[in-house]
Amino acid sequence: MSSATEPIDEILKKSYDAGFVTDIEQEYAPPGLNEDIVKFISKKKQEPEWLLQWRLKAYRRWQQMSEPRWAKVSYPEIDYQDICYYAAPKTDKDAPKSLDEVDPELLETYEKLGIPLHEREVLAGVAVDAVFDSVSVATTFREKLAEVGVIFMSFSEAVQEHPELIKKYLGSVVPVSDNFFAALNSAVFSDGSFVYIPKGVRCPMELSTYFRINAAKTGQFERTLIVADEGSYVSYLEGCTAPMRDENQLHAAVVELVAHKDAEIKYSTVQNWYPGDENGKGGIFNFVTKRGLCEGEASKISWTQVETGSAITWKYPSCILKGDDSIGEFYSVALSNHRQQADTGTKMIHLGKNTKSTIISKGISAGHGQQTYRGGVKIMRGADNARNYTQCDSLLIGDKCGAHTVPYVDVRNSTSKLEHEATTSRIGEDQLFYCRQRGLSEEDAVSLIVNGFAKEVLKELPMEFAVEAQKLLGVSLEGAVG
Amino acid sequence: MLKIEDLHVEVEGKPILKGISLEVAAGEVHAIMGPNGSGKSTLAYVLAGREGYEVTKGSITYKGEDLLEMVPEARAAEGIFLGFQYPVAIPGVSNIYFLKAALNAIRKHRGQDPLDAIDFMKLSKEKAAIVQLPDELTKRSVNDGFSGGEKKRNEIFQMALLEPSLAVLDETDSGLDIDALKVVAQGVNALRGPERAMLVITHYQRLLDHIVPDVVHVLIDGRIVRTGDKNLAKQLEREGYSEVRDAPSL
Ligand SMILES: Nc1ncnc2c1ncn2[C@@H]1O[C@H](COP(=O)(O)OP(=O)(O)OP(=O)(O)O)[C@@H](O)[C@H]1O
Ligand SMILES: [Mg+2]
Numbered sequence: 001m002s003s004a005t006e007p008i009d010e011i012l013k014k015s016y017d018a019g020f021v022t023d024i025e026q027e028y029a030p031p032g033l034n035e036d037i038v039k040f041i042s043k044k045k046q047e048p049e050w051l052l053q054w055r056l057k058a059y060r061r062w063q064q065m066s067e068p069r070w071a072k073v074s075y076p077e078i079d080y081q082d083i084c085y086y087a088a089p090k091t092d093k094d095a096p097k098s099l100d101e102v103d104p105e106l107l108e109t110y111e112k113l114g115i116p117l118h119e120r121e122v123l124a125g126v127a128v129d130a131v132f133d134s135v136s137v138a139t140t141f142r143e144k145l146a147e148v149g150v151i152f153m154s155f156s157e158a159v160q161e162h163p164e165l166i167k168k169y170l171g172s173v174v175p176v177s178d179n180f181f182a183a184l185n186s187a188v189f190s191d192g193s194f195v196y197i198p199k200g201v202r203c204p205m206e207l208s209t210y211f212r213i214n215a216a217k218t219g220q221f222e223r224t225l226i227v228a229d230e231g232s233y234v235s236y237l238e239g240c241t242a243p244m245r246d247e248n249q250l251h252a253a254v255v256e257l258v259a260h261k262d263a264e265i266k267y268s269t270v271q272n273w274y275p276g277d278e279n280g281k282g283g284i285f286n287f288v289t290k291r292g293l294c295e296g297e298a299s300k301i302s303w304t305q306v307e308t309g310s311a312i313t314w315k316y317p318s319c320i321l322k323g324d325d326s327i328g329e330f331y332s333v334a335l336s337n338h339r340q341q342a343d344t345g346t347k348m349i350h351l352g353k354n355t356k357s358t359i360i361s362k363g364i365s366a367g368h369g370q371q372t373y374r375g376g377v378k379i380m381r382g383a384d385n386a387r388n389y390t391q392c393d394s395l396l397i398g399d400k401c402g403a404h405t406v407p408y409v410d411v412r413n414s415t416s417k418l419e420h421e422a423t424t425s426r427i428g429e430d431q432l433f434y435c436r437q438r439g440l441s442e443e444d445a446v447s448l449i450v451n452g453f454a455k456e457v458l459k460e461l462p463m464e465f466a467v468e469a470q471k472l473l474g475v476s477l478e479g480a481v482g
Numbered sequence: 483m484l485k486i487e488d489l490h491v492e493v494e495g496k497p498i499l500k501g502i503s504l505e506v507a508a509g510e511v512h513a514i515m516g517p518n519g520s521g522k523s524t525l526a527y528v529l530a531g532r533e534g535y536e537v538t539k540g541s542i543t544y545k546g547e548d549l550l551e552m553v554p555e556a557r558a559a560e561g562i563f564l565g566f567q568y569p570v571a572i573p574g575v576s577n578i579y580f581l582k583a584a585l586n587a588i589r590k591h592r593g594q595d596p597l598d599a600i601d602f603m604k605l606s607k608e609k610a611a612i613v614q615l616p617d618e619l620t621k622r623s624v625n626d627g628f629s630g631g632e633k634k635r636n637e638i639f640q641m642a643l644l645e646p647s648l649a650v651l652d653e654t655d656s657g658l659d660i661d662a663l664k665v666v667a668q669g670v671n672a673l674r675g676p677e678r679a680m681l682v683i684t685h686y687q688r689l690l691d692h693i694v695p696d697v698v699h700v701l702i703d704g705r706i707v708r709t710g711d712k713n714l715a716k717q718l719e720r721e722g723y724s725e726v727r728d729a730p731s732l
Contacts, residue, residue, distance in 0.1 A: 429533065430570045437530050437566075438584035438640065439558035439591070448583060452574030452623065 017475065022105060022214050026133070029086035031217065035059060038187050041086050045156050045190075048163060058176040058186030065180045071343035072372040072404060073312050075248070075285060083250055085188045087133040087215035107138075127152055129193045129209040131222055136191045141205065150203050150234075151196040155223050158194035165196055169227055173256040173293045173320070181252040181287040181314075185221045189254065192222035197232035197263070206462050208237040211253075213273070213284065219250040226256070228263035230296065235266040235462055240273050240309065246282045248311060249274075253288045261296030261323065266304070268461050269317075270469050273309035275476075278367070280339030283311025290317035294326035294352075302329040303346065304460040306469045308476040311340060316374065318347035321355035321383075328357040333454040333469075335476050336369030336401070345375040345406075350383035350416070359390040362454045365401035366477055376408040379416040386416040394424040395453045397446065397477070425453075447474030483508045483679045484529075484648055489540035491521075491528050491704075498524045500704035501540070506648070506697075509676040513690055513715060514683045516701035517723050522683045523567055525701070526652045529681075530564040531557050544648065558584075559591035561647030565637040565654045567683075572624040577636065578606060580624045581643055588644060609642040613669040630657035638669040649673065650681045655689040667692030687719040702727055 029040055038059050042052040067078070089103060127141035129152065136154030145152050151162060159166050176186045193209040213220045228234055240251075251273060259265050267290075276283025286309075292301035303317040313336075319328030330346035348357035363371040377388045394403035405422055427449055435445035451458065451470050458466050484506040491499035498521045506512050516522050528535045529542065531554035542549040549557065572580065586596040597605065610620055613635050625633050634654050641649055651670070655663055670680070670693050682693055690698075690712060698715045700708040700723070707727050708714060718726050 428570065431572055433530075433532050433554065434566065434570045434572070435580075435584075436554040437558055437564050438580070438644070439555050439588040440584055441555050441587065444583065444587065448575055448580065449572055452572055455574040 022108075026087050026089055026215055028084050028215065028218070031084050032081045033059075033083070033085060033188065037085055041188055041190060044086065044088075045159065047159055050167065051159060054171070054176070055187050058183050059188075061177045062180065062183035062187055065177070065183055067180050071314050071374070072370065072406075073314060073341040073343050075312050075341075078248075078250060078285065080184075082217070084215065084218040085221070086190055087218040088190075089132060127205050127207050129154060129207075131191050131193070131209060131211045133190075133213060133215050133218060133220060136193070139193075145203070145205070148201055148204060149198040150201060151194065152207055153194055155189075155192040155194050155225065158225075162194070162196070165227065166194070166225070169225055169256065169258055170223075171256075173258060173291045174254050174289050179289060182254050182289040185223065185252050185254045185289070188219075189221045189223040192224045192253070193226075194224075195226040195234060195236060197228045197234045199229045200231045201229075202232065203234040206235050206237060208239065211238065211240040213241075213249060213251065217247065217249070219252065221251075222253045224253070224255040226265055226267070227258045228260060228265050228299075230260045231262045232260075233264045235268070237268040237270070237462060237465055239270045239465075244274050244277075244282065248276075248282060249284050251284050251286050251288070251310075253290075255288070255290040255317075257292035257301055259292065259294050259296065259299035259301050259326075262298050263296065264300040264302070265292065266302045266462075267292070267317070268465065269303075269305040269307070270461075270465060270472065271305065271307045271309050271313070272472060272476075275309050275338065275340050276311040278338045280311065280368075283340070284309065285312045286310035286315065287312075288315040290315065291320065292318070292328070293320045294323050294328060294355075296326070297323040297352075298325040298327075299323050300327040300329075302327075302331070302460070304331040304457065305333070305344075306454075306458070306461070306472065307332070307334040307342060307344060308472050310342075313340075313342040313344055315344050316346055318349070319357065320349045320351065321357065321386075322351045323355075324352040325354045326352055327355070330357075330359045330361070331457040331460045332360070333362045333364070333457045333473070334371060335364040335450075335473060336366070336371045337476055338367040338369060340367075341370045343372040343374055345373045347376040348378070348388060350377075350379045350386040350388070353382070353384045354386070355383055356387045357389075359388070359392070360456055361390075361392045362457055363392075363394045363403055364397070364450055364453065364473075364477075365394065365403050366397035367401060369401045370404075371402065372404040372406060374406045374408075376410070377418060378409075379411045379413050379418075381412045383413050384415045386413065388416075388418045390418070390420045392420070392422040393453070394422075395450065396424065396426045443474070443477070446477050450474070450477060483545060484681075485543040487541050487543075489525075489528070489542065490538045491524055492536045492538050493524065493534060497538075498704055499528070502701075502704070502706055504699065504706065506679045506681065508647075508679055510696045511674065511680045511682060511693060512697045512699060513695040514681060514699050514701055515685065515715060515718055520701045521704045522701055523652055526564055526567075526650045526681075526683060529557075529648075529650055530554055530562060555587070556591070558644075559588045563641050563644055563646030563649045565634075565641060565649065565651040567652040567656075569625045569628075569633045569637055571626040571628070573626050575624050576621055577624050578603075578620050581606065581640060584640075585643060606643060610639055612642050612672055613638045614665050615639045631659060631662050634658055635662060635666060638666050642669055642673060645673070647677060648679050648681070650683070652683045653685065654682070655684050655686060663689065664692060687715045690715045700726055
């Protein structure tokens with residue numbers, strides 16, 4: 001029997017519900033990366049010449065760059081020549097035109113993951129784009145959305161159907177050479193979602209993309225681009241899962257958001273990539289570049305993320321507040337259990353006058369998990385009366401995990417106001433005992449306390465997903481106490 | 483209902499309880515009084531199954547079962563409730579959500595269906611009224627920013643909702659003003675019944691004016707030195723612990 005003050009540190013096994021593999025015939029590019037592979041991907045997608053040139057330029061830049069090493073994560077060297085850069089379920093047709101044509105095996109996969117792709121099903125208020133390895137396999141409610149002028153389709157289709165929009169916005173927020181992983185993504189990105197909300201339109205339903213890595217030894221490099229025209233509104237959610245495998249797999253996505261005058265984009269992520277086992281074997285390396293541009297006056301971009309998966313998370317969804325009176329928000333819950341490492345945060349760059357940003361970060365570490373909040377607030381010379389509020393809380397479960405906070409502040413305008421608050425707490429034996437005395441199991445008690453800790457962020461999620469996210473936090477901590 | 487025999491308990495290697503024997507039958511209310519540090523809360527925690535309290539000798543039988551074999555949540559499900567001397571806060575978790583989860587966990591253990599939100603709210607309103615707990619407090623985070631008295635009232639509210647068979651109330655009266663004391667006592671008395679037993683830990687006779695005990699025990703330095711009826715509490719108040727310890731039994 002341990003004493004009342006001894007930390008709770010016994011690690012048991014954790015369950016990962018999404019860890020199954022779909023047995024489906026796939027088409028692969030040979031492993032390795034060179035100009036021919038870039039051309040192969042571009043050709044597979046029947047892309048216009050300009051896009052191929054854009055990819056090749058990115059590839060050449062990438063070759064000259066090196067992996068960033070400043071994050072507080074350690075992992076074995078990634079052999080970029082040992083990864084497949086393209087994998088897609090084999091189909092007779094070019095792409096399924098309607099849901100009836102989608103391979104039943106795939107429909108079943110998404111069904112198992114709780115993402116029904118039938119338009120009549122439970123999530124009737126949510127349109128879904130399902131991306132399986134390198135391609136989008138289905139997009140629901142396209143016609144219904146088209147009635148109000150909303151474009152929601154896979155990136156590959158958008159390249160064909162709306163080349164002018166893609167050409168205008170692709171790389172406009174995250175330039176090709178922004179960083180090592182963004183350059184890699186720009187060279188080999190395979191699919192993702194494209195959203196355009198026309199002027200004055202409030203998107204009538206939640207949009208979501210569900211990313212699934214299935215193939216072994218394959219990387220996923222998706223690209224998402226969302227453009228909200230003047231006075232429009234959209235709420236978008238992405239979810240991610242992958243099978244349990246012993247090898248690490250690379251996921252390097254780029255997300256670009258553009259909000260014009262008076263437009264608002266709410267972008268939510270529930271990231272549950274396979275985190276590896278309790279000894280740190282396997283799991284996804286998640287290196288993601290996400291950035292939003294508040295281009296117009298009084299525009300608003302809000303990032304909400306619940307990060308429970310991945311062996312390594314490296315991601316800093318950011319906002320460039322260019323328009324006067326624009327608003328950027330970042331709400332994050334990140335959880336690292338077992339041997340997971342997360343280095344995540346945000347960057348708020350204030351350019352316009354009266355720009356406001358809010359950062360609420362909740363980090364939860366358990367087991368040997370390591371968690372770093374890395375946040376930057378930059379107030380540029382012209383940003384009169386800019387405001388930032390940063391709150392950064394860490395919760396520790398056990399005594400072998402770690403939490404670190406690395407805030408950077410760069411203020412070049414004296415009229416700005418910044419506030420920063422940070423706390424670190426530990427789940428107490430007394431809290432757990434109190435809950436158990438009232439009849440809750442130890443695991444339910446941990447889940448309850450953690451959800452309470454994360455509440456401020458969870459309440460920002462769309463209703464349909466908040467419950468899922470709560471459950472996920474509980475499941476991800478299974479075995480964190482004993 | 484509860485039978486404690488020759489119970490010895492150590493905390494971090496230090497003996498705290500040194501041979502306690504106690505029997506509580508269904509329908510009875512026992513009071514435990516004793517000076518600071520005598521081991522009253524320790525006894526309460528051992529009954530509830532808190533980690534770090536090592537039973538080195540003796541046994542506890544509850545409803546005919548070996549209580550020491552059960553994890554805390556199983557004891558709760560079997561009807562043991564501990565009103566904490568110092569209730570802890572759980573930020574971000576609303577009282578009502580917490581209690582619904584607790585009640586439904588206990589119902590599940592008993593093979594009952596969970597209460598849905600509507601039925602639960604109805605029940606909760608009813609019980610909150612008994613201890614006059616303001617609606618606002620039922621919605622706030624568990625004990626977070628509650629005043630000392632509000633926390634104690636909240637414990638009794640929880641007890642009323644969970645309807646335990648054995649309630650152990652650890653200094654539920656301390657920190658309460660006179661009116662609140664009456665309200666809490668009413669809440670406790672409302673729960674008294676032939677099927678229930680209570681162990682009321684207190685320093686003050688005045689609580690026992692409202693919750694009249696069947697038996698009073700005096701715990702000093704880990705041992706029960708005197709057992710008597712409600713008049714023992716009155717004698718204690720008059721004469722203090724040292725007198726009572728040395729005097730012959732009533
Ligand atoms: N974790 C611990 N480590 C060391 N000693 C402890 C620990 N917990 C309790 N004790 C000791 O055990 C003894 C009994 O404590 P307990 O809390 O049971 O007393 P009590 O009778 O409830 O007192 P009070 O009337 O002040 O509430 C005290 O001397 C206390 O210091
Ligand atoms: Mg005490």
